[in-house]
Amino acid sequence: MHVLAAGRLVGGGGLPVGSVRRHPHWGFTFVTAGTGRYRDADHDEVVAAGTLVVVRPGRPHWYGPDGGGWDEVFAVFDGPVVEAADRAGRLGSTPLLRLPVQPWAQRLGVFAGRARPVDDGSRAAEGLRLLAMLVEAAGAAAPASAPGNDAGEGEGWLRRSCALLEADLAGTVDLRGVAARAEMPYETWRRRFRSATGSSPYAYRADARLRAATELLTHTPLAVREIAASTGFTDERHLIRRFREHTGVTPRAFRDGLMDRGGRTDRQCGVAWP
Numbered sequence: 001m002h003v004l005a006a007g008r009l010v011g012g013g014g015l016p017v018g019s020v021r022r023h024p025h026w027g028f029t030f031v032t033a034g035t036g037r038y039r040d041a042d043h044d045e046v047v048a049a050g051t052l053v054v055v056r057p058g059r060p061h062w063y064g065p066d067g068g069g070w071d072e073v074f075a076v077f078d079g080p081v082v083e084a085a086d087r088a089g090r091l092g093s094t095p096l097l098r099l100p101v102q103p104w105a106q107r108l109g110v111f112a113g114r115a116r117p118v119d120d121g122s123r124a125a126e127g128l129r130l131l132a133m134l135v136e137a138a139g140a141a142a143p144a145s146a147p148g149n150d151a152g153e154g155e156g157w158l159r160r161s162c163a164l165l166e167a168d169l170a171g172t173v174d175l176r177g178v179a180a181r182a183e184m185p186y187e188t189w190r191r192r193f194r195s196a197t198g199s200s201p202y203a204y205r206a207d208a209r210l211r212a213a214t215e216l217l218t219h220t221p222l223a224v225r226e227i228a229a230s231t232g233f234t235d236e237r238h239l240i241r242r243f244r245e246h247t248g249v250t251p252r253a254f255r256d257g258l259m260d261r262g263g264r265t266d267r268q269c270g271v272a273w274p
Contacts, residue, residue: 001079001127006111011069020060027055027076028134029063032105033168034070038063038096046160049167050101052108052137054091061095073108075130082131090135097141098159100208102169102231103215106222107133157182158196161189165201166208169232175201210246213239217255224251 004025029052036047040061047053047070053063057078085091111130117123164178178201179189193201209231216227228239243251 001077001081001131002123003111003114003126003130004076004078006075006114007073008109008112009072009074012072013064013069020062022058022060023055023076025057025076025078026082028074028108029053029055030073030099030104030108032071032073032101034065034068035164036063036065036070040095043095045096046156046163047096048098048160048163050099050104050163052097052099052104052141054095054097054134054138056086056095059095073105073112075108075111077127077130079127081128085131085135090138092138092141097137098163099137099141100212100215101167102212103219104137106216106220106230157184157189158193161193161201162197162204165205169205169209169212170230171232173205206242209233210242213243213251214254217251218258227251 031047031049031051031053033049035049038045038047038051038053038061040059047063047065049070055061082091111126114126117126161178161182164181165173167173175190176186179186182189184192190201193199193204197204199207212231213227213233216222216231217224220227222230224239225236228234228236231239233239233242240250243249243254247254249257
């Protein structure tokens with residue numbers, strides 16, 4: 001398996017509206033900011049920050065942002081080993097998966113900023129690294145939505161709300177704007193969200209920040225202050241206090257415990273390997 005191309009797009013426009021693409025290779029797009037849609041013969045679904053779109057060769061599809069573009073990390077890849085992994089069901093059953101934005105943008109972004117391998121052995125190793133990451137993502141993620149569901153239908157409003165609350169954790173979110181995207185009055189949305197999740201929207205977003213920080217502590221060599229900044233904490237002390245309240249240990253002690261159990265953080269690529 002080889003990575004044929006990889007990169008980042010800021011304000012990308014997706015595919016032209018009304019067009020259908022049949023890509024000859026495997027690919028993924030991980031949206032890090034913005035919203036849009038994905039369509040194929042079996043799906044018509046919302047795409048939001050944290051959505052991983054897995055494109056299979058030859059499958060007709062279309063996706064693109066709502067307006068103003070979206071930011072994404074992407075890669076194109078190919079090889080018999082990825083076909084075997086897909087036949088074994090290791091890459092998930094749907095083309096869209098929802099993941100925490102910050103840690104997965106960091107991890108998948110490794111391929112966008114890589115130096116291109118110069119020999120077959122290095123190319124194969126890079127391809128297997130990407131495959132292992134996609135298999136992990138498929139196992140960890142939830143489907144972005146059930147086929148045919150959308151905001152305002154069934155539980156589509158909840159999926160969209162969660163995706164928006166988990167997006168851009170380093171920034172701010174307008175809760176009334178999220179309610180509007182769910183097509184509900186604010187107080188109705190807030191009450192229904194608490195009933196469905198057991199948390200207020202504010203508490204849900206705070207928990208998402210902690211989950212993202214934990215992922216970054218586990219899978220990257222970023223300093224605690226950098227993790228705090230990228231996940232929306234006021235400063236390093238704020239993250240340490242909240243992390244200790246939640247886990248009983250400091251972020252540094254948590255990371256040291258992972259190292260003691262045999263894990264290591266690869267400081268070249270920012271990926272944790274067992």
